[in-house]
Amino acid sequence: MRIIADLQIHSKYSGATSSRMVLEELSYYARLKGLDVLGTGDALHPIWMEELKRGLEKVDEKGVYRLRGSGGGPLFIVQTEVATIHELDKKTRRIHHVILFRDLEAAAQAADLLSKYGDLRSDGRPILDITPAFLVELMMEVSQDCLIFPAHAWTPWWSIFGAISGVDTVEECYEDKSDKIYAIETGLSSDPLMNWRVSRLDRYTLLSSSDSHSPYPYRLGREAVVFELEDVSYDEIVDAIKKKDSKRIIMTLEVPPSYGKYHWSGHRRCGVGPIPPARAREMGYRCPICGRRLTKGVEDRVEELADRPPGARPPGALDFQYVIPLQELIAVSMGLDYSSETALNSKKVWQQYMGLINSLGNEFHILLDASLEKIAEVSGPRLATLIADMRRGAIKIRPGYDGVYGRIIFGSASGNTRTPTQKRGSLEDFL
Ligand SMILES: [Zn+2]
Ligand SMILES: [Zn+2]
Structure with a gap:
C-alpha cells in the first residue's frame, strides 16, 4: 500500500500560522492533496494537546490516530518541532528539531519534562534553553520510541547546518547522543542531490516534509515521504526510517531546491538577489547597497561542507521526485x-x-x-x-x-x- 506522509506541520498555536490550522481543516485538505499520514504539529502546546485529545481517536494500538468519528481520512502521528538555544565554542547555536511520539501520553510526558526549560504555552514551537544532546536524553527518558531529527537542516537560521547559527556535523550538534539520530529533514531549499555531496550524511535517511503553516494544499504536503507499507503504524514508519529501508521508503517528494526561500544568497531588504555561490563569494558576502552581510544561500553552505562533486550518488541513497x-x-x-x-x-x-x-x-x-x-x-x-x-x-x-x-x-x-x-x-x- 502506497502511503504519502507529511511528518512535520504546525498548528494554529505556532507563530505566523493560519487560524485554520485545526484538525477538521487539515483532514479535509489532506484528502484533496492525497496525504495518508500527517504530523499533528505542536504536540507540546497545552491547548493544542487538549484539542488533539478531544478531536482524535486511536486506531487500534498502532500509534496512529484519526479524526474522531470520521471512520476514515488521513491518519495522524503525534509530532512537534522545538528550537534549542545553546552555546558552543563561544557561539550561540539555534537549532530546530522534529520529534515524533508514539502516542499523546508520551507527548504529555515530554511536555512535563521540557516545561522546566522553556515556555511551552507561548508558541506551538517552543524555544528550549538546553543542548540538543540533553533534548535527546530527555526524550529517550520519555520513551525509546521517540524519533528525533534535525528540521530543515540547511536553512541559514535555526538549523543544524545553518550558516548563521548551526554547526558542521551531526556529532557537534548531538554529541554523545548522535547515535540516536537516524534522519535529517532536508528542507525546501535543499534536495537529496545536494545532500549526497556530503559523505558524512550517507548513513542518515533524508526526509522531506512541509513544515506547513497553512492547511491549503499549496502548502500542506509541499514536501513529503512516500512509503510502501503493509500496515500503517507508528512502529512501521519509524522502523523504515531508522533502517533507511528503500523497500519501504519509495522516495521523497521535493520541491526543486531553487524554489526554497534560501537557495541562493541575497539581501531582501535592499532587493539584492538571488546571487549564485561563485558570485556571492567574489562579493565577500557583502550587500553592494547597504554593506551588511548577505544571507548566505543553502547551496553555498552545502558547498562548504561537501566532499563530493555535484552529481555523485552514494550507495543506498533513496530516490526522490520533484513536485510543485x-x-x-x-x-x-x-x-x-x-x-x-x-x-x-x-x-x-x-x-x-x-x-x-x-x-x-x-x-x-x-x-x-x-x-x-x-x-x-x-x-x-x-x-x-x-x-x-x-x-x-x-x-x-x-x-x-x-x-x-x-x-x-x-x-x-x-x-x-x-x-x-x-x-x-x-x-x-x-x-
Ligand atoms: Zn523550524
Ligand atoms: Zn543590503
Whole structure:
C-alpha cells in the first residue's frame, strides 16, 4: 500500500500560522492533496494537546490516530518541532528539531519534562534553553520510541547546518547522543542531490516534509515521504526510517531546491538577489547597497561542507521526485502571479483545481501518475505541459534568496520564456 506522509506541520498555536490550522481543516485538505499520514504539529502546546485529545481517536494500538468519528481520512502521528538555544565554542547555536511520539501520553510526558526549560504555552514551537544532546536524553527518558531529527537542516537560521547559527556535523550538534539520530529533514531549499555531496550524511535517511503553516494544499504536503507499507503504524514508519529501508521508503517528494526561500544568497531588504555561490563569494558576502552581510544561500553552505562533486550518488541513497503544488502550476498556466496567496486562493484557481480533483483523483495522483492527455482534456495543454516538465525536473526557476521564494518561469523548458510577473527587474544588475 502506497502511503504519502507529511511528518512535520504546525498548528494554529505556532507563530505566523493560519487560524485554520485545526484538525477538521487539515483532514479535509489532506484528502484533496492525497496525504495518508500527517504530523499533528505542536504536540507540546497545552491547548493544542487538549484539542488533539478531544478531536482524535486511536486506531487500534498502532500509534496512529484519526479524526474522531470520521471512520476514515488521513491518519495522524503525534509530532512537534522545538528550537534549542545553546552555546558552543563561544557561539550561540539555534537549532530546530522534529520529534515524533508514539502516542499523546508520551507527548504529555515530554511536555512535563521540557516545561522546566522553556515556555511551552507561548508558541506551538517552543524555544528550549538546553543542548540538543540533553533534548535527546530527555526524550529517550520519555520513551525509546521517540524519533528525533534535525528540521530543515540547511536553512541559514535555526538549523543544524545553518550558516548563521548551526554547526558542521551531526556529532557537534548531538554529541554523545548522535547515535540516536537516524534522519535529517532536508528542507525546501535543499534536495537529496545536494545532500549526497556530503559523505558524512550517507548513513542518515533524508526526509522531506512541509513544515506547513497553512492547511491549503499549496502548502500542506509541499514536501513529503512516500512509503510502501503493509500496515500503517507508528512502529512501521519509524522502523523504515531508522533502517533507511528503500523497500519501504519509495522516495521523497521535493520541491526543486531553487524554489526554497534560501537557495541562493541575497539581501531582501535592499532587493539584492538571488546571487549564485561563485558570485556571492567574489562579493565577500557583502550587500553592494547597504554593506551588511548577505544571507548566505543553502547551496553555498552545502558547498562548504561537501566532499563530493555535484552529481555523485552514494550507495543506498533513496530516490526522490520533484513536485510543485498543483495550485501553483494552475496559477502559472493561467498567467497569474503564483507567489501571491490571493491568486492561489482565488475562485478561478480553486475551480480549476476542484475540476481536476473531481475528474481525476487527488492532487498527488494528478502530479505523479495521471495521464497527461487526461490532464489536458480537463485543464488544457498549458497545465499538461507544466506537469510534464515538472515530472522530468525541467521546470526553470529563478532561485529563492533571503526569505524570498524562488519563481517558476513558465514555458522555459518548452521554448516559451514568458515570466508571469517580475517584481524587480533591476535585480539582475547584481548577477
Ligand atoms: Zn523550524
Ligand atoms: Zn543590503
